[in-house]
Amino acid sequence: MFGRKKKFYLTTTLPYVNADPHIGFALEIIQADVIARFRKKQGYEVFFNTGTDEHGLKILRKAQEEQIDPKKYCDIYAEKNKKLKSALNLSYTNFIRTTDEHHIRAAQEFWSRCADSGDIYKKAYKIKYCVGCELEKTESELENGRCPIHPDRQLEEIEEENYFFRYSKYQNKLLELYKKNANFVIPQSRQNEITEFTKNGLKDFSISRLKEKMSWGIEVPNDRNHVMYVWFDALVNYISALGWPDDPKFKEFWPGTQFAGKDNLRQQSSMWQAMLLSAGLPLSKQIFIHGFITANGQKMSKSLGNVIDPLELVSKYGTDAVRYYLLREVSPTEDGDFSYGKFEAKYNSDLASGIGNLVSRVFGIALKTENFDFLLPNVFSNKELKKSLSEAEKKYLTALNEFRFNDALSAIWEVISTCDKYINEEKLWETKKIAVLQDLLLALLRIKELLFPFMPETSERIEKSLSEKKAEALFPRLNK
DSSP: OOOOEEEEEOOOOOOOSSOOOHHHHHHHHHHHHHHHHHHHHOEEEEEEEEEEESSHHHHHHHHHHHHHHHHHHHHHHHHHTHHHHOOOOOOEEEEEESSSSHHHHHHHHHHHHHHTTTEEEEEEEEEEETTTTTTEEGGOOOOOBBOSTTTSSSOEEEEEEEEEOOOGHHHHHHHHHHHHHHSSSHHHHHHHHHHHHHHHHHOOOOOOOEEOOOOOOOOTEEEEEEEEEEHHHHHHHHHTTTTTTTOHHHHHOOOOOEEEHHHHHHIIIHHHHHHHHHHHHOOOEEEEEEEEEEEEEEEOOOTTTTTOHHHHHHHHOOOOHHHHHHHHHOSSSSSSSEHHHHHHIIIIIIIIIIIHHHHHHHHHHHHTTTOOOOOOSOOOHHHHHHHHHHHHHHHHHHHHTOOOOOHHHHHHHHHHHHHHHHHHTTTTTHHOHHHHHHHHHHHHHHHHHHTTOOHHHHHHHHHHHHHHTTTOOSSOOOOO
């Protein structure tokens, strides 16, 4: 009998539906897509989750500004986010909305389990609150009295009676988690950061809002006067997406790997883990944290008019060009920068003059060579090319297992450079040596396999060129 496929679960965060999709989230979901495709190639059955976060004060206010029912507002923006699937060629298998009926029931069940553990209580409190983060802020977190992530927003003071979660109860268990799992959070700098945050002491946090003041949320079980705080509700999506608590799919796929931006470090690697402990559920498998993207060295903002729309980029340059730039040129773990000048320079150097030119040259020469048979041998005649591919594949696998997308792509481009060198040394355009052509076509077969998780369309077009024996211009050069 055949064994069952290994399971692999990964999920992005859920972007708030208070704005159009932006390039920062495009980076996150493309990174996750690479890992999903990579694991599928390795034989895993992959469950890849994304979706939209649709409750909270930010959403309510946006809907009120547009004079529209909050659910209808969410419907509009959920559809906008779904457009990323075709635009970015994403392979996700599930799109969850936190307004889905199943998610609402799961969030309420999760609340009840935490309450049964004695970890939910009610008290009056007063805090400074950043609506942009949907988080309370302590004085030590502020810069010039404002949230450093949303310095253009005035902090609000909230004073009311809410339900609280006993976050402080789980300080030692979380420290034990980080100590025992050195790679629980990647990169190491973020693991160190959350460890230090936890060592400094955890404060219980509010997990509800008075319904009369903030009505747009999931109702608290057994208390119609309160709705759940948006973070408590939204984090549950990682398991409600798997059908928790009733669907056996949950036990098959959980725990999973989570992708998030650095502004989500606390929520993903600490708050959510404490909540899972309280509910008696297995902790996440791993958290990958990426940085922010700036535009020409500046933080993106509508007021500066420098927000980069990923849909517009794709429309102008193509899906794989956008995927390539974000994966190769933006650091997977630190802040990165985008500019049209840098983008077009990399497009011309790496895509048009790199992989595009290699495919065009090899196929162009092969198709003009008399008696050339596209039936290829299984081995390389050139030892240097064989060695280059072997070394690149090792670097590629190591890099992808460590979420170093840029280094994995660098390994592929090293092979492309070796192929170009081979063509030039052999003066293939003059000699048209059969053995050299066969080597290069064998290399292209392997290159297109390595490229697939990163640039699936390009990989498929190389495959088509091989099967149909025709040259194709993959990346026409951009004219200045």
